[in-house]
Amino acid sequence: MNGAEFIVRALIRQGQKTVFGYPGGTVLSLYDSLYRHRKEIRHVRTAHEQGAAHAADGFARASAGIGVCFATSGPGATNLVTGIANAFMDSVPVVFITGNVEHALIGTDSFQEVDIVGMTLGVTKHSWAARSAAMLADAMSRAFGIALGGRKGPVLIDVAKDVLEGDDPVYGEALERIVPYVPDVIGAQGARGALDTPLGGRGECGGLDTGVEAEACVTAGQDVDAGSGGMAGQDVDGAVRLLEEAKRPLIIAGGGAVASGAGGEITKLARKLGAPVCHTLMGTGLMPSGDPLNFGLLGQMASARVRAASDECDLLIVVGARLSNKVADLREFGASGRKLLQIDSDRAEINKVVRADVYIAGDAKAALRGILARSGGIGERKPWCCGVDVRETPGENDEIDAATRTVKKGYVDPADIFDAVRRAAGEGITVATDVGCHQLYTARYFRFEPEDRFITSGGLGTMGFGLGAAVGAQIAAPDRVTVLFTGDGSFLMNLNELSTVRNEGLPLIVVVLRNGQLGMVHEMQRKLCGRRYSQTSLGMKLNISALCRAFGLRGARVRSAAELEAEVRKAVAAREPVVIDVRTILRGV
């Protein structure tokens, strides 16, 4: 068996049935093996490697599994870089496999040779330059575990052409040892999944009813200064004590909560504590929009009640959120005398920007279960929430009140766009976005139902992510209605993947929120550059329907919410793809 055959068989053995990618000279043998195994493993060839990378990313998110993506050396590999960085920033498990030139040629600037491992050091969890059969065997047997363990993320295996092509006995044994990866729920770090001993936390946290073993510590006022374990370990009781003491707790849910499937636990805890829940962009859709305790999106588009809740709370419970500069107001937290309870599977996130009073470094779902199991002493509390009776608070959508909605003829207000799609697409759908105003609008105003899934580029903010990601998501969950909300700028970046939609027969619904602008940057220019709109106007000349026709897809221009709803209904009923061009005004962010 050669290296290529080993890779494909190892993927099959690990239960991977789908791979995205693009062929080339150095991966000829890999594609030859894929051909041989075409009945066991589906390879989706995209139009561009970036699309393949985003598709593998979207696939991983939608399947709660892992994405796999192949590319050839040189330009094939460099075309992946944005996709790798995107997966890294959003902690998405993807195994990227690239070919490289023969190992004897490496370092000689040979044709299509790049140091892809070096280029992606800062945006991979780990990577391998497999220059021998033994190295490839080792890489393949660890890649899945590392990508999925603890805080998830992408890994890269770069394989020299001769290693892919050469037969070697190590592959047979290595294959025997490869078994489907079972995620370790404790997972705080790296390959082994758990951070066993640092800070002595593990032992002291044992014996939870749920069998959780997370590292939980109180750090208030302490220093890591020492190698002597300067932070005292404590169990989940420290967290429970904070909850008991808090009068006005506020839960912040991020991508880590979504990745761990902790929506149910967060909802339970919120109800028990009477705590409102706000979410980061990556935490969108974790709780249904209609839940009265779901206050909505944090950051620049935060509603008045989100701002009030974060101003008035006395305890922040941050679950799987990195408190990036996009939620800057929360970073000021330390000085206010209010408390912070932090739960994150990545120990390095703890205390990174704000010092936690108590933290649990471990899987969000497991940690929350542990807390819930021990918080019997906390009676059910009434929601606090800033004098607003939350049960009376209508859904976020209603905040765009009718009077301010777009009236321009032929244009549809974003709120009406979301309502129309919501009605027509049914429940339990996948919603993907691109990057820009339309993205924040979707996170803020789309009414998520319990079984929906939201996929967006949060950390890197990659325009052009949407179509590839939606392709991957649709393939991961073929029976789900998948809707992509994209902007006219983002759509233009990677619309080549319409050919993949067509080739793979995907019933994807693409809604282009067309404002004729690179809206988000246009908005910045309005505010920060004295309305000098430099290079942010797109115009309305592009004929999207004609474009789609050229790809063999249906494109439709709609002029009202009713027309939009009818188009979506038609597409859902026929299980056929459609690209809907809807003109709209995105009112700034």
Next chain:
Amino acid sequence: MLKTISILVDNEAGVLARVTNLFSRRGYNIDSLAVGTTDVPSQSRITVRVDCDARVLEQIIFQVGKLVCVHKVKVLESDSQVSRELTLIKVRANAAVRGEIIQIAEVFRARIIDLTPEAMTIELTGDGGKTDALLDMLRPYGVVEMARTGIVALDRGLASISDSPYIFN
């Protein structure tokens, strides 16, 4: 505050690049760095001295700990470590000044390891502080070039990186 951090890593190609890449992309300031193999052939030890506060130190420990090639991290306390750095300094030295330079070297307990009619190379081992002082003394004679290894350090007594609380992959 200068901190000495020991990092036990896989003795493999590319490991140093991963560690230094992390330091540079996250903006941690390396004051000194030394790498070498250990008594365990599969492992190397990286000793870094970093100027940082307690918050950044904690970040360094756990960000470094996420690298798959990293096994253990230990912060060596300044009062319970022994540390050494080796420096080679080549200085212009004709017959007229040779004697003076040898005297200076003796004061610093440095050794002369190479001597030609025009130049002399001095080897100094110390905990880092002496190096700058010796250099200052030699400058007037004309320093041709110098090289230093970076600081390596170990705990005093039986304590070692094995008892570090920061154990990773």
